[in-house]
Amino acid sequence: MYLFKFHRPLTAITLGLVTHCASAALQPMAEAPLASDTALHCHFNRDNSIDCTTTYHYTILKPNGREMLSRIDFDYAEGDTLEVLKAQSTQPGAKPVNLDATQIDTRTAPNPDQGFSRDKQTSLAFPNLRVGTHIRYTVREHRAAKPLMTQFHYALKFGPNGDRRDQFKARFTAEKPIQWRSESFDGFNVTRSADGKTLDLVQKKPTYLNYINEATNAATRKNPRIEVGSSLERQAYFGDVARRYNQILDARLPAQSAAAVAAARSLSPADQVGALMQHINEHYRYLGDWRATERGYVPFNLDEIEQHGYGDCKDLAILLTAMLKASGIQAETAWVSRGEVADSLLIPGTSAPNHAIVRAEVDGQVWWLDPTNPVFAPGQTLPDIQDRWVLVNNAAGQVREEHIPLERPEITQRINKQVHYDKQGNGATQATLAFSRMPLMQLSVADRQQGSTATDQDICANFGNGISDCKVTRQPTAFLVHDGYTITVQMNDQRALEKLADGYVYTDQSLKDRWDGFINYRRQGQQGDLYLGNPETVDFTVTLTGGQMEKAIPGCQVRSPWYDLDLDGKLMDNGLQYHYRLSQKTRWLTPAEIASDAFGKLIDEAQACAEQVHQVVKL
Structure with a gap:
């Protein structure tokens, strides 16, 4: 997707376009390592606490099934309870044997990476597992009501899984009528x-859904799921929480936050936002404190957040909101x-969202701000919150639904590259790179997490496999980044041309290889949706000198709903110059889109376009 890739990207997106696979398909049901039979009963109490009793029955079908059941963990909040009512295993041809109490262990659960809690973890370890063993256990869980939650909401989702689901049944009961909505739920x-x-x-019938040999950036976005609740109205769920947020926002800003607002008051609104985001990044770290009490959606108050010097998403979001409002934004x-x-x-x-952010109006535009991230580009929405619903709390405590739009495919990388060949086919290379938007944010995060020396090595490595004497010249990156950050690179490329017989061949791999993954996907019948990341446009100008080129570039245009490509070029006395612009216009590609005739036409036209750059070079 991106020409330049860094080892530690901003989010968990996959930077490569598609991983080449031997084949891809649904795994046959006969290869399932486990068979499961599950019965669930959850009761929603009048105080909105939940009591669930679940019986799990597994049959080990393949050796890998033993490892999948090696240790069975249940994590639960400190204020909740979990009880193992019954647990037994049955070897082939033998009678059931109850699990000894020494094989049931309860302890404090490991803390999350960016937070600390006193959650508990109960684990079961069944002995002597082998193919044909049956395991059956029943657990009872009590989940305490969360603060300010006046309604119940529960979600079930059935994604691809390693076990063959022979039977699944669930019963939900409540003290008041249950509402429900589902998606892709025809199997129930x-x-x-x-x-x-x-x-x-x-x-309705046994189900086994497990994909094999899919691309690393593939996912299934439409899975069977059902949600149950006591209401279908967002205000019923979030009204009390929204009012509590506004009570916190009505408090006076703590001293440190007030000083940051005062220091930025003379700036433009956009620069004020940048200054306040910078302040939070410098003075607060993203760390959740869930000890002793389950706060649910409720943040700490502003004084507590400033005293801690850290917070989770709701804490940092409400602090930023308070600072922006105090700034008149x-x-x-x-x-x-x-x-x-x-x-x-x-x-x-309340089970639908998992993150708190800030909606701000800046110079007539809506900005979606996430103060938990280690980088900020004014006006840019990060990929992990784009193109989706969002629930917004206004000053009156009314919650409305909006949509965060998909980013437009603006130019994110503008690269001007010059290569001069010697008589042995080596290329003295210099390039100017202008980074904007997501690639620039990733560059900043890479510098922050691994240091600029490692990032410079990554930049050099992206120019080829025979790079030596590479020198990168650039200014330091920072938390606050602005479009048009420039890098200059000088190097020698000892594999700038491919030697064939008595001549040399030049190919632009960055243009050619982009389509190979899609060809493999179509050929192998892959099934997953492909995640491409931010819509973006890359703009390349390449000048090759020191050799006689085989042919001119007539130029081409490719247009589709997914990609647009423009290429033009000209022969020179001692070389060739060409320019192309490639726009990726979507975040996701579905299997139906990739398999379509229209997408096949795109691939054919784009490959033909890339072939124009392929040159036989005489030195």
């Missing part, structure tokens, strides 16, 4: 009682589902 029967207080789900807290894949909003309940 759903029955609601006459009074609406009981909902039964029964899987319209700002509101918002809740969103963060990640590459954004499910549609079935029920606008």
Whole structure:
């Protein structure tokens, strides 16, 4: 996707376009390592706490199934409880044997990477597992009600999995009528009682959904899922929480935050936002404190956040909102589902979002601000919160739904590269690179996390496999980045041309290789949606001198809903210059899109376009 790739990207996106695979398909049901039979019963209590009893029954079908059941963990909050009611294993041809109490262990769960808690973890370790063993255990969980939660909301999702799901049934009961909505749920029967207080789900037939040999940037975005709740109205779920947020925002700013607002007051609104984001990044770290109490959606108050010097997403979001409002910038807290894949909003309940951000209006534009990230580009929305619903809390405590738009494919990399060949086919290379938007943010994060020396080595490595004497000249990056950051690179490329017989061949691999992964995908019948990342445009100008080129470049244009490509060039007395611009216009490609005739036409035209650059060179 990007010409330049860094070892530690900003988010968990895959930077390569497609990984080449031997084949791709749904794994046959006969190869399933486990068979499962699950029965779930959850009761939603009047205080919105939940009691769930679940019986799990597994049959080990393949040796790998033993490893999948080697240790079975249950994590739960400190204020919740989990009880193992029954656990037994049955060897082939033998009687059931109860799990000894010494094989059940409860302890404090490991802390998350960016937070600390006192969550508990109960683990089961069944002895003597082998193919044919049956494992059955029943657990009862009590989940305490979260602060200010006046409704219940529960979600079930069935994605690709390593076990063959022979049976699954669930019963939900409540003290008040249950509402439900589902997606891709044809494989289940759903029955609601006459009074609406009981909902039964029964899987229709055995199911095994496990993809093999898919690309590393593939995902399934449409999975069977159902959500149940006591309401379908977002205000019912978030009204009390929204009012609490506004109570926190009404408090006076703490001294350190007030001083930062005062220091930025003379700046333009856009620069004020940048200064306040910079302040939070310098003075606060992203760290959640979930010890002793389950705060749920409720942030610490402003004084507590400043005293801690850290916070999770809701803490930093409400602090930033308060600082922006004190600066005279319209700002509101918002809740969103963060990640590459954004499910549609079935029920606008408290289980739907997983992240808090800030909606700000800056110079007539809406900015979506996430103060938990280690980099900030004014006006840019990061990929993990783009193109999805968002729930916004206004000053009156009313929660509305908006949509965060997809970024436009603006120019993110502008590269001017000159290569001069010697008689042995080596290339003295110099290049100017202008980075903007997501590649620039990734560059800043790479410098921050691994140091500029390692990043410079990455930049050099992206020019080829025979690079030596590479020198990178650039200014230091920072938390706050602006489009048009420039880098100059000088190097020798000992594999600038490919030696063939008595001549040499030049190929622009960055233009040619882009389409190979799609060809493999179509040939192998892959099934996943492909994640491409931010829409973007790259602009390349390449000048080759020191040799006689075989042919002129007539130029070409390719247009499609997914990519646009423009190429032109001219022969010179001692070489060739060409220019191309490639725009990627979407974040995701579906299997139907990639398999379509229109996408096949795009590949053919783009390959023919890239072939124009292929040259026989005489030195």
